[in-house]
């Protein structure tokens with residue numbers, strides 16, 4: 001009988017938390033607490049897909065671990081009105097679209113004209129983030145695509161909705177910190193069946209790409225040298241979009257979790273974005 005050894009990957013050095021991946025699944029150990037795990041099924045996600053009839057064998061597209069912390073750190077998060085969450089996104093395709101989070105935007109902070117930002121860190125795999133301008137009266141809204149590797153951080157700026165896409169063949173694990181006490185808004189992306197662009201793996205179109213004007217090839221973001229993927233414009237939007245591929249600027253080196261516990265005041269921008277406008281300026285967050 002052949003013994004198959006299951007590979008265990010330890011993510012503690014990257015995440016600052018005792019997290020392992022075993023057999024493609026996330027394991028959090030006992031001295032870490034979190035809320036009951038939430039799942040995103042295909043049935044819930046289909047309203048946000050290019051092809052709502054897409055099929056997959058995976059029971060869940062992704063798992064959401066909310067309010068993750070060492071028990072000793074509970075008060076730090078409570079006092080600073082923040083939550084550290086982990087999302088584990090499976091790899092795979094839904095028809096030709098890569099598995100993604102359904103996407104949402106955050107509301108405006110009451111009595112301000114600034115919406116709540118969020119900070120993400122990739123703790124396993126590689127993410128492709130799509131940030132889409134929501135709160136702007138301009139006819140052409142901006143969309144940013146950002147490839148973020150393991151250990152890198154990215155801030156979702158105020159005014160933007162966001163989708164996280166797994167274009168790789170590995171489990172994508174993201175950590176994020178956001179202010180507590182606001183509700184994410186899923187309506188706009190649901191109404192339009194997703195964000196402004198779908199990230200697809202359409203090899204047939206690639207070999208034939210001169211004919212396809214509405215598609216944009218994005219080889220420079222390609223995580224696999226052997227494969228390509230395409231951006232397909234979502235036809236359900238009436239307004240125009242301007243697309244830019246940007247890179248994340250280095251924010252800090254230490255794991256997000258440790259940085260927050262060490263100096264939670266540094267994360268005041270999450271609760272009071274109106275006081276941190278220059279820090280949250282696009283040119284400060286992205287390399288264009």
Ligand SMILES: [Fe+2]
Nearest residue numbers: 104106118184
């Ligand atoms: Fe968010």
